[in-house]
Amino acid sequence: MKQKTGIRIGGGFILLLVLLIGLLIWNINAGSVQLSVGEIFRILFGGGADDTANRVIWSIRLPRIISALILGGSLSVSGFLLQTFFHNPIAGPFVLGISSGAKLTVSLCMIFLLSRGMVSSSGTLIAAAFVGAMISMGFVLLISQKVKRMSLLVVCGVMIGYICSALTDFIVTFADDSNIVNLHNWSMGSFSGISWENVATMAIFCGGALILSFFLSKPISAYQLGEVYAQNMGVNIRLFRTVLILLSSILSACVTAFAGPVSFVGIAVPHLMKTLFGTAKPIVLIPACFLGGGVFCLFCDLIARTAFAPTEVSISSVTAVFGAPIVIYMMIRRRTGGAQ
Protein backbone atom coordinates (compact mmCIF):
# COMPACT_ATOMS: atom_id res chain seq x y z
CA MET A 1 0.00 0.00 0.00
CA LYS A 2 2.78 2.40 0.94
CA GLN A 3 4.59 1.49 -2.21
CA LYS A 4 1.49 2.07 -4.29
CA THR A 5 1.21 5.68 -3.16
CA GLY A 6 4.90 6.13 -4.01
CA ILE A 7 4.34 4.84 -7.52
CA ARG A 8 1.28 7.03 -7.93
CA ILE A 9 3.21 10.12 -6.91
CA GLY A 10 6.15 9.29 -9.17
CA GLY A 11 3.80 8.54 -12.06
CA GLY A 12 1.94 11.79 -11.47
CA PHE A 13 5.10 13.85 -11.71
CA ILE A 14 6.26 12.01 -14.83
CA LEU A 15 2.89 12.61 -16.47
CA LEU A 16 3.05 16.33 -15.63
CA LEU A 17 6.60 16.64 -16.96
CA VAL A 18 5.71 14.88 -20.22
CA LEU A 19 2.69 17.16 -20.65
CA LEU A 20 4.84 20.17 -19.84
CA ILE A 21 7.53 19.33 -22.40
CA GLY A 22 4.93 18.51 -25.04
CA LEU A 23 3.11 21.77 -24.47
CA LEU A 24 6.35 23.75 -24.44
CA ILE A 25 7.26 22.46 -27.89
CA TRP A 26 3.74 22.87 -29.21
CA ASN A 27 3.56 26.40 -27.85
CA ILE A 28 6.86 27.42 -29.42
CA ASN A 29 5.71 25.90 -32.66
CA ALA A 30 2.19 27.24 -32.90
CA GLY A 31 1.42 30.67 -34.29
CA SER A 32 1.27 32.70 -37.45
CA VAL A 33 4.93 32.02 -38.28
CA GLN A 34 5.08 28.28 -38.93
CA LEU A 35 8.30 26.55 -37.92
CA SER A 36 9.44 22.95 -37.97
CA VAL A 37 10.65 21.27 -34.78
CA GLY A 38 14.16 21.07 -36.26
CA GLU A 39 14.19 24.79 -36.91
CA ILE A 40 13.05 25.51 -33.37
CA PHE A 41 15.90 23.46 -31.91
CA ARG A 42 18.36 25.21 -34.16
CA ILE A 43 17.08 28.61 -33.04
CA LEU A 44 17.06 27.68 -29.36
CA PHE A 45 20.46 26.02 -29.31
CA GLY A 46 22.84 28.07 -31.38
CA GLY A 47 21.04 30.29 -33.89
CA GLY A 48 21.42 29.82 -37.61
CA ALA A 49 17.88 30.40 -38.81
CA ASP A 50 16.60 33.55 -40.42
CA ASP A 51 16.06 36.73 -38.47
CA THR A 52 12.25 36.91 -38.29
CA ALA A 53 11.85 33.40 -36.95
CA ASN A 54 14.61 34.08 -34.46
CA ARG A 55 12.92 37.25 -33.26
CA VAL A 56 9.48 35.67 -33.09
CA ILE A 57 10.75 32.91 -30.89
CA TRP A 58 13.17 34.78 -28.68
CA SER A 59 11.27 37.98 -28.03
CA ILE A 60 7.62 36.97 -28.43
CA ARG A 61 6.96 33.29 -27.87
CA LEU A 62 9.57 32.33 -25.30
CA PRO A 63 8.89 35.10 -22.76
CA ARG A 64 5.18 34.44 -23.15
CA ILE A 65 5.60 30.71 -22.60
CA ILE A 66 7.86 31.10 -19.61
CA SER A 67 5.57 33.62 -18.01
CA ALA A 68 2.54 31.39 -18.60
CA LEU A 69 4.43 28.61 -16.84
CA ILE A 70 5.58 30.71 -13.88
CA LEU A 71 2.34 32.65 -13.45
CA GLY A 72 0.10 29.62 -13.91
CA GLY A 73 2.12 27.71 -11.35
CA SER A 74 2.10 30.63 -8.90
CA LEU A 75 -1.63 31.07 -9.26
CA SER A 76 -2.44 27.48 -8.41
CA VAL A 77 -0.01 27.39 -5.48
CA SER A 78 -1.59 30.62 -4.25
CA GLY A 79 -4.98 28.89 -4.52
CA PHE A 80 -3.71 25.89 -2.59
CA LEU A 81 -2.39 28.14 0.20
CA LEU A 82 -5.70 30.01 0.45
CA GLN A 83 -7.65 26.74 0.54
CA THR A 84 -5.45 25.60 3.41
CA PHE A 85 -5.85 28.91 5.19
CA PHE A 86 -9.64 29.01 5.00
CA HIS A 87 -10.09 25.22 5.23
CA ASN A 88 -12.22 25.65 2.14
CA PRO A 89 -11.61 23.81 -1.14
CA ILE A 90 -13.34 26.46 -3.23
CA ALA A 91 -11.27 29.38 -1.97
CA GLY A 92 -8.91 30.96 -4.47
CA PRO A 93 -7.40 34.31 -5.38
CA PHE A 94 -10.02 34.97 -8.06
CA VAL A 95 -13.22 34.02 -6.22
CA LEU A 96 -12.10 35.81 -3.05
CA GLY A 97 -11.66 39.05 -5.00
CA ILE A 98 -7.93 39.23 -4.37
CA SER A 99 -7.03 39.25 -8.07
CA SER A 100 -9.60 41.96 -8.74
CA GLY A 101 -8.28 44.08 -5.87
CA ALA A 102 -4.82 43.85 -7.39
CA LYS A 103 -6.26 44.68 -10.81
CA LEU A 104 -7.82 47.86 -9.46
CA THR A 105 -4.63 49.20 -7.88
CA VAL A 106 -2.52 48.24 -10.89
CA SER A 107 -4.88 50.11 -13.22
CA LEU A 108 -4.80 53.15 -10.96
CA CYS A 109 -1.03 53.01 -10.86
CA MET A 110 -0.67 52.59 -14.64
CA ILE A 111 -3.06 55.44 -15.42
CA PHE A 112 -1.42 57.73 -12.91
CA LEU A 113 2.03 57.03 -14.34
CA LEU A 114 0.87 57.22 -17.96
CA SER A 115 -0.74 60.59 -17.36
CA ARG A 116 2.72 61.76 -16.35
CA GLY A 117 4.25 60.19 -19.40
CA MET A 118 6.00 57.44 -17.50
CA VAL A 119 5.95 53.72 -18.13
CA SER A 120 5.52 51.60 -15.05
CA SER A 121 8.33 49.18 -14.30
CA SER A 122 7.78 45.56 -13.28
CA GLY A 123 8.66 46.34 -9.69
CA THR A 124 6.14 49.18 -9.46
CA LEU A 125 3.43 46.98 -10.94
CA ILE A 126 4.07 44.20 -8.44
CA ALA A 127 4.09 46.68 -5.57
CA ALA A 128 0.78 48.17 -6.72
CA ALA A 129 -0.75 44.73 -7.22
CA PHE A 130 0.43 43.62 -3.78
CA VAL A 131 -1.20 46.64 -2.12
CA GLY A 132 -4.47 45.88 -3.90
CA ALA A 133 -4.28 42.19 -3.07
CA MET A 134 -3.69 42.97 0.60
CA ILE A 135 -6.62 45.43 0.73
CA SER A 136 -9.00 42.82 -0.70
CA MET A 137 -7.50 40.19 1.56
CA GLY A 138 -8.08 42.50 4.53
CA PHE A 139 -11.77 42.71 3.71
CA VAL A 140 -12.02 38.96 3.19
CA LEU A 141 -10.33 38.34 6.56
CA LEU A 142 -12.68 40.78 8.29
CA ILE A 143 -15.66 39.03 6.77
CA SER A 144 -14.28 35.59 7.60
CA GLN A 145 -14.30 36.51 11.28
CA LYS A 146 -18.02 37.28 11.13
CA VAL A 147 -19.06 34.61 8.69
CA LYS A 148 -18.39 31.02 9.58
CA ARG A 149 -20.14 29.48 6.59
CA MET A 150 -17.62 28.84 3.86
CA SER A 151 -20.00 29.29 0.94
CA LEU A 152 -21.01 32.68 2.30
CA LEU A 153 -17.37 33.76 2.50
CA VAL A 154 -16.92 32.88 -1.16
CA VAL A 155 -20.05 34.84 -2.07
CA CYS A 156 -18.66 37.86 -0.22
CA GLY A 157 -15.34 37.41 -2.01
CA VAL A 158 -17.09 37.36 -5.38
CA MET A 159 -18.90 40.58 -4.42
CA ILE A 160 -15.62 42.26 -3.48
CA GLY A 161 -14.29 41.13 -6.84
CA TYR A 162 -17.26 42.68 -8.64
CA ILE A 163 -16.87 45.98 -6.83
CA CYS A 164 -13.18 46.15 -7.73
CA SER A 165 -13.84 45.18 -11.36
CA ALA A 166 -16.59 47.77 -11.66
CA LEU A 167 -14.28 50.46 -10.30
CA THR A 168 -11.55 49.36 -12.70
CA ASP A 169 -13.90 49.50 -15.68
CA PHE A 170 -15.05 52.91 -14.58
CA ILE A 171 -11.50 54.20 -14.37
CA VAL A 172 -10.49 52.63 -17.66
CA THR A 173 -13.52 54.09 -19.45
CA PHE A 174 -12.94 57.61 -18.27
CA ALA A 175 -9.18 57.75 -18.46
CA ASP A 176 -8.38 59.44 -21.78
CA ASP A 177 -5.14 58.15 -23.10
CA SER A 178 -4.30 56.21 -26.19
CA ASN A 179 -2.33 53.73 -24.16
CA ILE A 180 -5.53 52.69 -22.44
CA VAL A 181 -6.02 50.20 -25.25
CA ASN A 182 -3.22 48.15 -23.75
CA LEU A 183 -4.68 48.56 -20.33
CA HIS A 184 -7.99 47.23 -21.54
CA ASN A 185 -6.31 44.16 -22.98
CA TRP A 186 -4.44 43.54 -19.78
CA SER A 187 -7.48 44.03 -17.56
CA MET A 188 -9.22 41.19 -19.38
CA GLY A 189 -6.30 38.87 -18.68
CA SER A 190 -3.56 37.98 -21.16
CA PHE A 191 -0.02 36.62 -21.27
CA SER A 192 0.85 38.72 -24.31
CA GLY A 193 3.32 41.58 -24.39
CA ILE A 194 5.52 40.32 -21.58
CA SER A 195 9.17 41.31 -21.87
CA TRP A 196 12.29 39.50 -20.66
CA GLU A 197 12.65 42.15 -17.99
CA ASN A 198 9.16 41.23 -16.75
CA VAL A 199 10.06 37.56 -16.81
CA ALA A 200 13.17 38.15 -14.74
CA THR A 201 11.24 40.15 -12.13
CA MET A 202 8.44 37.61 -11.86
CA ALA A 203 10.95 34.78 -11.61
CA ILE A 204 12.56 36.45 -8.62
CA PHE A 205 9.34 37.26 -6.77
CA CYS A 206 7.35 34.14 -7.63
CA GLY A 207 10.39 31.89 -7.28
CA GLY A 208 11.12 33.24 -3.82
CA ALA A 209 7.52 32.90 -2.66
CA LEU A 210 7.22 29.40 -4.14
CA ILE A 211 10.39 28.14 -2.45
CA LEU A 212 9.26 29.63 0.88
CA SER A 213 5.86 27.96 0.46
CA PHE A 214 7.54 24.63 -0.18
CA PHE A 215 9.55 24.95 3.01
CA LEU A 216 6.31 25.66 4.87
CA SER A 217 5.05 22.20 3.89
CA LYS A 218 5.45 20.90 7.41
CA PRO A 219 3.39 23.52 9.26
CA ILE A 220 0.87 23.50 6.40
CA SER A 221 0.35 19.78 6.91
CA ALA A 222 -0.22 20.44 10.62
CA TYR A 223 -2.61 23.28 9.85
CA GLN A 224 -4.70 20.97 7.67
CA LEU A 225 -5.84 19.32 10.92
CA GLY A 226 -7.15 22.63 12.19
CA GLU A 227 -5.72 25.29 14.45
CA VAL A 228 -6.15 23.45 17.73
CA TYR A 229 -4.14 20.44 16.69
CA ALA A 230 -1.58 22.52 14.79
CA GLN A 231 -0.93 24.56 17.91
CA ASN A 232 -0.50 21.41 19.97
CA MET A 233 2.04 20.17 17.43
CA GLY A 234 4.10 23.28 18.13
CA VAL A 235 3.10 25.59 15.27
CA ASN A 236 3.17 29.31 16.01
CA ILE A 237 -0.32 29.89 14.66
CA ARG A 238 -0.31 33.67 14.46
CA LEU A 239 3.03 33.82 12.67
CA PHE A 240 2.10 30.96 10.38
CA ARG A 241 -1.21 32.53 9.36
CA THR A 242 0.47 35.85 8.61
CA VAL A 243 3.16 34.23 6.48
CA LEU A 244 0.58 32.16 4.61
CA ILE A 245 -1.50 35.25 3.78
CA LEU A 246 1.58 37.22 2.68
CA LEU A 247 2.84 34.43 0.43
CA SER A 248 -0.48 33.78 -1.25
CA SER A 249 -0.97 37.53 -1.76
CA ILE A 250 2.49 37.97 -3.28
CA LEU A 251 1.87 35.09 -5.67
CA SER A 252 -1.52 36.27 -6.85
CA ALA A 253 -0.31 39.89 -6.98
CA CYS A 254 2.54 38.90 -9.33
CA VAL A 255 0.12 37.12 -11.61
CA THR A 256 -2.24 40.07 -11.75
CA ALA A 257 0.55 42.58 -12.26
CA PHE A 258 1.72 40.86 -15.44
CA ALA A 259 -1.23 38.93 -16.82
CA GLY A 260 -4.27 40.58 -15.28
CA PRO A 261 -6.88 38.52 -13.53
CA VAL A 262 -6.86 34.84 -14.50
CA SER A 263 -9.89 32.94 -13.28
CA PHE A 264 -10.42 29.48 -11.77
CA VAL A 265 -6.83 28.20 -12.11
CA GLY A 266 -6.36 28.63 -8.36
CA ILE A 267 -9.25 26.29 -7.54
CA ALA A 268 -9.35 23.86 -10.43
CA VAL A 269 -5.65 22.94 -10.54
CA PRO A 270 -5.18 22.08 -6.83
CA HIS A 271 -8.31 19.95 -7.04
CA LEU A 272 -7.08 18.14 -10.17
CA MET A 273 -3.71 17.55 -8.53
CA LYS A 274 -5.29 16.11 -5.37
CA THR A 275 -7.27 13.74 -7.55
CA LEU A 276 -4.26 12.82 -9.66
CA PHE A 277 -1.89 12.25 -6.75
CA GLY A 278 -4.44 10.89 -4.29
CA THR A 279 -3.04 12.93 -1.44
CA ALA A 280 -3.35 16.39 0.08
CA LYS A 281 0.16 16.40 1.56
CA PRO A 282 1.66 19.83 0.86
CA ILE A 283 5.13 18.45 0.27
CA VAL A 284 3.76 16.69 -2.81
CA LEU A 285 1.03 19.13 -3.72
CA ILE A 286 3.01 22.36 -3.78
CA PRO A 287 5.40 21.17 -6.52
CA ALA A 288 2.50 19.37 -8.20
CA CYS A 289 0.32 22.48 -8.19
CA PHE A 290 3.16 24.51 -9.65
CA LEU A 291 3.71 22.09 -12.52
CA GLY A 292 0.00 21.49 -12.99
CA GLY A 293 -0.78 25.20 -13.02
CA GLY A 294 2.00 25.74 -15.57
CA VAL A 295 0.68 22.98 -17.80
CA PHE A 296 -2.90 24.21 -17.46
CA CYS A 297 -2.00 27.80 -18.36
CA LEU A 298 0.25 26.78 -21.26
CA PHE A 299 -2.62 24.76 -22.64
CA CYS A 300 -5.16 27.54 -22.13
CA ASP A 301 -2.82 30.16 -23.57
CA LEU A 302 -2.26 27.99 -26.63
CA ILE A 303 -6.00 27.94 -27.18
CA ALA A 304 -6.35 31.64 -26.39
CA ARG A 305 -3.93 32.65 -29.11
CA THR A 306 -4.55 30.02 -31.78
CA ALA A 307 -8.24 29.05 -31.62
CA PHE A 308 -9.52 32.22 -33.28
CA ALA A 309 -6.22 33.45 -34.74
CA PRO A 310 -5.40 36.14 -35.57
CA THR A 311 -7.84 37.38 -32.91
CA GLU A 312 -6.72 36.58 -29.37
CA VAL A 313 -9.19 35.51 -26.72
CA SER A 314 -8.52 36.65 -23.16
CA ILE A 315 -6.79 33.97 -21.10
CA SER A 316 -9.40 34.27 -18.39
CA SER A 317 -12.18 33.25 -20.79
CA VAL A 318 -10.32 30.08 -21.68
CA THR A 319 -9.37 29.14 -18.12
CA ALA A 320 -13.00 29.75 -17.11
CA VAL A 321 -14.30 27.41 -19.82
CA PHE A 322 -12.06 24.61 -18.56
CA GLY A 323 -11.86 25.53 -14.89
CA ALA A 324 -15.43 26.44 -13.98
CA PRO A 325 -16.93 23.00 -14.78
CA ILE A 326 -14.33 21.41 -12.50
CA VAL A 327 -15.29 23.77 -9.71
CA ILE A 328 -19.00 23.06 -10.20
CA TYR A 329 -18.31 19.33 -10.20
CA MET A 330 -16.36 19.67 -6.94
CA MET A 331 -19.14 21.59 -5.22
CA ILE A 332 -21.79 19.07 -6.28
CA ARG A 333 -19.67 16.17 -5.14
CA ARG A 334 -19.02 17.77 -1.78
CA ARG A 335 -22.74 18.39 -1.31
CA THR A 336 -23.70 14.83 -2.07
CA GLY A 337 -20.53 13.19 -0.85
CA GLY A 338 -20.79 13.70 2.86
CA ALA A 339 -21.91 15.64 5.88
CA GLN A 340 -19.90 18.82 5.81
Next chain:
Amino acid sequence: MTRTGKEDEYYIKTQNLSVGYDGKALIEEVNFSVKRGEVLTLIGPNGSGKSTILKTIVGQLKRIAGVVLLEGGDIRERTRNEIAKKMAILMTERLQPELMTCRDMVSTGRYPYTGHLGLLSEEDKKIVEDALRQVDGLEIAERPFTAISDGQRQRILLARALSQQPEIIILDEPTSFLDIRYKLELLSILKKMVREKNLAVIMSLHELDLAERVSDLVVCVNGDRIDKVGPPEEIFTSDYIARLYHMEPGRYDPCFDTLEFVPR
Protein backbone atom coordinates in the same frame (compact mmCIF):
# COMPACT_ATOMS: atom_id res chain seq x y z
CA MET B 1 14.52 17.64 32.47
CA THR B 2 15.88 16.68 35.80
CA ARG B 3 13.11 14.67 37.32
CA THR B 4 13.85 14.19 40.95
CA GLY B 5 12.69 10.62 40.80
CA LYS B 6 10.15 11.12 43.52
CA GLU B 7 7.11 9.23 42.33
CA ASP B 8 4.72 11.33 44.34
CA GLU B 9 5.60 14.54 42.58
CA TYR B 10 2.93 16.17 40.47
CA TYR B 11 3.35 16.47 36.73
CA ILE B 12 0.91 19.25 35.96
CA LYS B 13 -0.53 21.62 38.49
CA THR B 14 -2.81 24.61 38.19
CA GLN B 15 -2.37 27.40 40.71
CA ASN B 16 -5.20 29.87 41.22
CA LEU B 17 -5.95 29.54 37.55
CA SER B 18 -8.77 31.68 36.14
CA VAL B 19 -10.22 30.59 32.85
CA GLY B 20 -12.70 32.20 30.49
CA TYR B 21 -13.20 33.93 27.18
CA ASP B 22 -12.20 37.41 26.01
CA GLY B 23 -10.49 38.33 29.26
CA LYS B 24 -13.59 37.61 31.34
CA ALA B 25 -13.14 34.91 33.93
CA LEU B 26 -15.76 32.17 33.94
CA ILE B 27 -14.18 30.00 36.58
CA GLU B 28 -11.70 31.27 39.15
CA GLU B 29 -9.32 29.57 41.51
CA VAL B 30 -8.89 26.35 39.62
CA ASN B 31 -6.47 24.33 41.72
CA PHE B 32 -5.64 20.73 41.04
CA SER B 33 -2.63 18.61 40.21
CA VAL B 34 -2.01 15.30 38.53
CA LYS B 35 0.92 12.91 38.78
CA ARG B 36 2.29 10.63 36.10
CA GLY B 37 0.43 7.35 36.08
CA GLU B 38 -2.76 9.07 37.25
CA VAL B 39 -6.05 9.84 35.58
CA LEU B 40 -7.74 13.08 36.54
CA THR B 41 -11.31 13.54 35.34
CA LEU B 42 -13.37 16.70 35.16
CA ILE B 43 -17.09 16.15 35.63
CA GLY B 44 -19.97 18.57 35.85
CA PRO B 45 -23.15 19.64 34.09
CA ASN B 46 -23.16 20.71 30.44
CA GLY B 47 -21.74 24.17 29.96
CA SER B 48 -20.11 24.12 33.37
CA GLY B 49 -16.73 24.97 31.91
CA LYS B 50 -14.92 21.66 31.68
CA SER B 51 -13.80 22.35 28.12
CA THR B 52 -12.79 25.89 29.00
CA ILE B 53 -10.39 24.56 31.63
CA LEU B 54 -8.92 21.98 29.24
CA LYS B 55 -8.57 24.53 26.44
CA THR B 56 -6.71 26.82 28.79
CA ILE B 57 -4.31 24.10 29.89
CA VAL B 58 -3.45 23.18 26.29
CA GLY B 59 -2.95 26.86 25.46
CA GLN B 60 -5.84 27.22 23.04
CA LEU B 61 -7.36 29.86 25.34
CA LYS B 62 -5.34 32.53 27.09
CA ARG B 63 -5.35 32.12 30.82
CA ILE B 64 -6.80 35.04 32.69
CA ALA B 65 -4.94 34.69 35.96
CA GLY B 66 -2.82 32.16 37.79
CA VAL B 67 -0.37 29.66 36.35
CA VAL B 68 -0.19 26.19 34.87
CA LEU B 69 2.93 24.41 36.09
CA LEU B 70 4.53 21.65 34.06
CA GLU B 71 7.07 19.69 36.11
CA GLY B 72 7.40 22.57 38.50
CA GLY B 73 7.90 25.39 35.97
CA ASP B 74 5.47 27.75 34.26
CA ILE B 75 4.35 26.05 31.06
CA ARG B 76 4.52 29.37 29.22
CA GLU B 77 8.28 29.42 29.58
CA ARG B 78 8.65 26.22 27.55
CA THR B 79 9.13 26.39 23.80
CA ARG B 80 6.26 25.23 21.60
CA ASN B 81 8.22 22.23 20.45
CA GLU B 82 9.15 21.21 23.99
CA ILE B 83 5.50 21.24 25.01
CA ALA B 84 4.53 19.36 21.84
CA LYS B 85 6.88 16.55 22.83
CA LYS B 86 5.31 16.26 26.27
CA MET B 87 1.63 16.99 25.78
CA ALA B 88 -0.75 15.33 23.34
CA ILE B 89 -4.40 16.21 22.91
CA LEU B 90 -7.65 14.70 21.74
CA MET B 91 -10.22 17.45 21.48
CA THR B 92 -13.84 17.58 20.35
CA GLU B 93 -13.17 19.34 17.03
CA ARG B 94 -14.38 17.14 14.22
CA LEU B 95 -11.48 16.54 11.89
CA GLN B 96 -12.28 16.32 8.19
CA PRO B 97 -8.87 15.96 6.63
CA GLU B 98 -8.80 15.47 2.89
CA LEU B 99 -7.39 12.29 1.43
CA MET B 100 -5.72 11.13 4.61
CA THR B 101 -5.43 7.50 5.64
CA CYS B 102 -5.59 6.51 9.28
CA ARG B 103 -1.87 5.85 9.15
CA ASP B 104 -1.28 9.38 7.83
CA MET B 105 -3.37 10.69 10.70
CA VAL B 106 -1.36 8.78 13.30
CA SER B 107 1.87 9.93 11.62
CA THR B 108 0.98 13.57 12.28
CA GLY B 109 1.77 12.83 15.92
CA ARG B 110 5.43 12.59 14.95
CA TYR B 111 5.41 16.26 13.95
CA PRO B 112 7.53 17.61 16.83
CA TYR B 113 10.23 15.01 16.15
CA THR B 114 10.67 15.35 12.37
CA GLY B 115 13.01 17.66 10.46
CA HIS B 116 12.24 20.82 8.49
CA LEU B 117 10.31 19.05 5.76
CA GLY B 118 8.45 16.75 8.11
CA LEU B 119 9.65 13.52 6.49
CA LEU B 120 9.29 10.39 8.59
CA SER B 121 12.37 8.36 9.46
CA GLU B 122 12.30 4.56 9.75
CA GLU B 123 12.10 4.95 13.51
CA ASP B 124 9.14 7.32 13.20
CA LYS B 125 7.38 4.77 11.01
CA LYS B 126 8.00 2.08 13.58
CA ILE B 127 6.56 4.22 16.36
CA VAL B 128 3.47 4.90 14.22
CA GLU B 129 3.09 1.19 13.61
CA ASP B 130 3.36 0.50 17.35
CA ALA B 131 0.80 3.15 18.19
CA LEU B 132 -1.60 1.66 15.64
CA ARG B 133 -1.09 -1.79 17.13
CA GLN B 134 -1.80 -0.54 20.64
CA VAL B 135 -5.26 0.66 19.65
CA ASP B 136 -5.95 -2.38 17.42
CA GLY B 137 -5.89 -0.05 14.45
CA LEU B 138 -3.62 -1.93 12.05
CA GLU B 139 -6.55 -3.36 10.11
CA ILE B 140 -7.93 0.06 9.27
CA ALA B 141 -4.54 1.75 8.85
CA GLU B 142 -4.87 2.29 5.10
CA ARG B 143 -8.52 3.33 5.12
CA PRO B 144 -9.43 6.99 4.67
CA PHE B 145 -9.81 8.68 8.04
CA THR B 146 -13.12 10.22 7.00
CA ALA B 147 -14.59 6.80 6.10
CA ILE B 148 -14.34 5.06 9.47
CA SER B 149 -16.83 4.95 12.36
CA ASP B 150 -16.82 7.35 15.31
CA GLY B 151 -15.43 4.68 17.60
CA GLN B 152 -12.61 3.83 15.23
CA ARG B 153 -11.91 7.51 14.74
CA GLN B 154 -11.39 8.10 18.46
CA ARG B 155 -9.08 5.09 18.61
CA ILE B 156 -7.03 6.41 15.72
CA LEU B 157 -6.83 9.82 17.37
CA LEU B 158 -5.68 8.11 20.55
CA ALA B 159 -2.99 6.34 18.51
CA ARG B 160 -2.06 9.72 17.08
CA ALA B 161 -1.63 11.06 20.60
CA LEU B 162 0.47 8.00 21.56
CA SER B 163 2.77 8.36 18.56
CA GLN B 164 3.58 11.82 19.89
CA GLN B 165 5.25 9.96 22.80
CA PRO B 166 3.79 12.34 25.34
CA GLU B 167 4.05 12.37 29.09
CA ILE B 168 0.54 13.73 29.44
CA ILE B 169 -2.57 13.35 27.30
CA ILE B 170 -5.45 15.79 27.51
CA LEU B 171 -8.80 14.53 26.26
CA ASP B 172 -12.01 16.53 25.94
CA GLU B 173 -15.01 14.22 26.20
CA PRO B 174 -13.39 11.42 24.23
CA THR B 175 -16.33 9.05 24.71
CA SER B 176 -19.21 11.29 23.66
CA PHE B 177 -21.26 9.92 20.76
CA LEU B 178 -19.74 6.46 21.10
CA ASP B 179 -21.62 3.23 21.70
CA ILE B 180 -21.16 1.80 25.16
CA ARG B 181 -18.84 -0.89 23.81
CA TYR B 182 -16.55 1.69 22.21
CA LYS B 183 -16.65 3.86 25.32
CA LEU B 184 -15.33 0.97 27.40
CA GLU B 185 -12.84 -0.06 24.76
CA LEU B 186 -11.37 3.42 24.43
CA LEU B 187 -11.08 3.97 28.15
CA SER B 188 -9.52 0.57 28.77
CA ILE B 189 -6.88 1.23 26.12
CA LEU B 190 -6.24 4.59 27.74
CA LYS B 191 -6.00 3.05 31.19
CA LYS B 192 -3.55 0.44 29.91
CA MET B 193 -1.38 3.15 28.35
CA VAL B 194 -1.38 5.10 31.60
CA ARG B 195 0.00 2.07 33.38
CA GLU B 196 2.48 0.98 30.73
CA LYS B 197 3.89 4.35 29.78
CA ASN B 198 3.43 6.08 33.11
CA LEU B 199 1.31 8.77 31.48
CA ALA B 200 -0.59 11.51 33.19
CA VAL B 201 -4.12 12.04 31.89
CA ILE B 202 -6.48 14.96 32.26
CA MET B 203 -9.86 14.50 30.65
CA SER B 204 -13.47 15.51 30.82
CA LEU B 205 -16.22 12.91 30.83
CA HIS B 206 -19.97 13.00 30.65
CA GLU B 207 -20.53 9.50 31.90
CA LEU B 208 -20.41 9.39 35.68
CA ASP B 209 -20.25 5.61 35.84
CA LEU B 210 -17.18 5.59 33.61
CA ALA B 211 -15.61 8.51 35.43
CA GLU B 212 -15.91 6.65 38.71
CA ARG B 213 -14.19 3.57 37.35
CA VAL B 214 -11.40 5.13 35.37
CA SER B 215 -10.34 8.08 37.53
CA ASP B 216 -7.82 8.39 40.29
CA LEU B 217 -8.93 11.91 41.00
CA VAL B 218 -12.17 13.69 40.17
CA VAL B 219 -12.62 17.43 39.79
CA CYS B 220 -16.19 18.69 39.96
CA VAL B 221 -16.78 21.78 37.87
CA ASN B 222 -19.90 23.71 38.61
CA GLY B 223 -20.54 26.88 36.65
CA ASP B 224 -18.33 29.52 38.21
CA ARG B 225 -16.17 27.45 40.50
CA ILE B 226 -14.46 24.17 41.19
CA ASP B 227 -16.87 22.58 43.60
CA LYS B 228 -14.83 19.71 44.90
CA VAL B 229 -11.66 17.75 44.22
CA GLY B 230 -11.12 14.26 45.52
CA PRO B 231 -10.85 10.55 44.84
CA PRO B 232 -13.92 8.94 43.25
CA GLU B 233 -15.18 7.33 46.44
CA GLU B 234 -15.51 10.77 48.05
CA ILE B 235 -17.27 12.31 45.08
CA PHE B 236 -19.72 9.70 43.97
CA THR B 237 -22.16 9.85 46.79
CA SER B 238 -25.84 10.20 46.26
CA ASP B 239 -26.21 13.60 47.84
CA TYR B 240 -23.23 15.22 46.32
CA ILE B 241 -23.82 14.16 42.70
CA ALA B 242 -27.45 15.21 42.94
CA ARG B 243 -26.39 18.62 44.16
CA LEU B 244 -23.70 19.00 41.48
CA TYR B 245 -26.16 18.24 38.72
CA HIS B 246 -28.96 20.23 40.35
CA MET B 247 -31.20 17.22 40.84
CA GLU B 248 -33.42 16.22 43.72
CA PRO B 249 -31.56 14.03 46.20
CA GLY B 250 -32.06 10.32 45.84
CA ARG B 251 -32.06 10.23 42.10
CA TYR B 252 -28.48 9.07 41.84
CA ASP B 253 -27.73 5.66 43.29
CA PRO B 254 -24.04 5.36 44.20
CA CYS B 255 -24.26 1.60 44.66
CA PHE B 256 -25.17 0.99 41.08
CA ASP B 257 -23.91 4.25 39.58
CA THR B 258 -27.32 4.69 38.13
CA LEU B 259 -29.51 7.67 37.67
CA GLU B 260 -33.03 6.95 38.77
CA PHE B 261 -36.02 8.10 36.92
CA VAL B 262 -38.54 9.39 39.37
CA PRO B 263 -42.05 9.52 37.94
CA ARG B 264 -43.86 12.75 38.62
